Amino acid sequence: MDNQNTMREAPQTLPNGQDLVLPWHLRLPARLEQEFREQFRDAAARLIPAASVLLLAVYGLALAIEHRMAPEVTLLSWRPRLLAVMATGAVLLISRRALPWLQPAIAAMALIVACVHIYLGLIVEHPLAAAYFYIPFLAVLALGSVFRVLLYWALPISLLILAGQAAALFGLSSLTSAESLIIFAFSSCGALMSLFGQYFFERLQRRLFLSDRVLHLHRNELHAANRTLETQASEDGLTGTVNRRGMDVRLSNLLHNMQHQARGAPDSVAVLLFDIDYFKQYNDTYGHQAGDECLKAVAEVPKAMVQRATDFVARYGGEEFVIVLGGTRLRDALVFAERMRSGIERLGIPHRNSGSNTVVTISIGVACTAPGIDTAEQLIQRADEALYQAKGQGRNRVACIDEEGVLRVLAP
Numbered sequence: 001m002d003n004q005n006t007m008r009e010a011p012q013t014l015p016n017g018q019d020l021v022l023p024w025h026l027r028l029p030a031r032l033e034q035e036f037r038e039q040f041r042d043a044a045a046r047l048i049p050a051a052s053v054l055l056l057a058v059y060g061l062a063l064a065i066e067h068r069m070a071p072e073v074t075l076l077s078w079r080p081r082l083l084a085v086m087a088t089g090a091v092l093l094i095s096r097r098a099l100p101w102l103q104p105a106i107a108a109m110a111l112i113v114a115c116v117h118i119y120l121g122l123i124v125e126h127p128l129a130a131a132y133f134y135i136p137f138l139a140v141l142a143l144g145s146v147f148r149v150l151l152y153w154a155l156p157i158s159l160l161i162l163a164g165q166a167a168a169l170f171g172l173s174s175l176t177s178a179e180s181l182i183i184f185a186f187s188s189c190g191a192l193m194s195l196f197g198q199y200f201f202e203r204l205q206r207r208l209f210l211s212d213r214v215l216h217l218h219r220n221e222l223h224a225a226n227r228t229l230e231t232q233a234s235e236d237g238l239t240g241t242v243n244r245r246g247m248d249v250r251l252s253n254l255l256h257n258m259q260h261q262a263r264g265a266p267d268s269v270a271v272l273l274f275d276i277d278y279f280k281q282y283n284d285t286y287g288h289q290a291g292d293e294c295l296k297a298v299a300e301v302p303k304a305m306v307q308r309a310t311d312f313v314a315r316y317g318g319e320e321f322v323i324v325l326g327g328t329r330l331r332d333a334l335v336f337a338e339r340m341r342s343g344i345e346r347l348g349i350p351h352r353n354s355g356s357n358t359v360v361t362i363s364i365g366v367a368c369t370a371p372g373i374d375t376a377e378q379l380i381q382r383a384d385e386a387l388y389q390a391k392g393q394g395r396n397r398v399a400c401i402d403e404e405g406v407l408r409v410l411a412p
């Protein structure tokens, strides 16, 4: 039975992008489609200058050969051909600057090149003229496989070119209909094969794009989950202060950075350890729930006082809290401690069984880094000794051990 359940509850795998269904027309939801097009266009833009130069070089070579074989044809055809050269040159020019216009510009270039050669095929009366009718096919081929134009541009332009070529071939009197049919069959089959290949290439590109997006989403989700876990693992659930584990890590890091003079690290660290006076009696008088509320209210006072990124309040355990102040000398730490003590007293949380006051109060022990006192344990130990003295001398007061190790208890 157990076995059956285990089989039914097969581990769920995360979608990896390959599982996403791509429609036959390849179109993605609007925002993704836009992003894909931009990514595809930017990737294609990198090879377009080289492709344009290659095209111009091949074209120049073909012209040179033609000129050698039949100079009278070149003489007749150079003007319209200049237009084709200019269109290719324009693509080369804008390929680095006007990215949004690049794809339509290439489509227009292919159309111009094809039209120029269809026109030449119609007007040039020479056996070589039949070769011009293969250029539209080459234009279609170049659109998809050399210039990497998106299918949405390449398909309509290619069909337009093939239609123009068919109209010209079958309306031409100098070619027999069999010759026209052969030329058209060759070039249209070639063009269709090119479009077919392009369709699957673009399908693959779109799948890769989706996989990449899904991976990206998973990565972001994992990062967010990690951040939440990290926060939860180092936060005290009741008071929202840093917990003991988090305090150990943060205080050790701060002291390590201080000792190694890391960039932005403080040159001294003060530790304030405080404890609520007669908290056992508070719990006994008002109940544990009220005790929890009291802990929360008390913790809010130092939380509102710490400002710097290095400073933090931690729950050291039970009703004991630690405040870590980076870049703070003993004198300033004592001022902070006294403000905190009086701030908590001013909260006015009634405590009728306190031995020191009618409201909730705290006692604080303060210690600061000094020569030979630079580990978390040493600092906490000093602050604890001072706290013990503050308790012993009547509670609701601040005590410290200074750099020389001398104990001082301040009157409230």
Ligand SMILES: Nc1nc2c(ncn2[C@@H]2O[C@H](COP(=O)(O)OP(=O)(O)OP(=O)(O)O)[C@@H](O)[C@H]2O)c(=O)[nH]1
Pocket (backbone or CB within 6 Å): 238, 275, 276, 277, 278, 279, 280, 281, 283, 287, 288, 289, 290, 291, 292, 295, 317, 318, 319, 391, 395
């Ligand atoms: N409500 C509540 N009480 C807690 C919590 N953690 C510790 N305590 C109580 O805090 C009290 C601490 O008592 P003691 O260590 O005797 O100290 P105290 O009564 O404050 O006396 P002094 O510190 O000497 O002034 C105990 O009764 C604990 O049960 C907590 O999360 N919630």
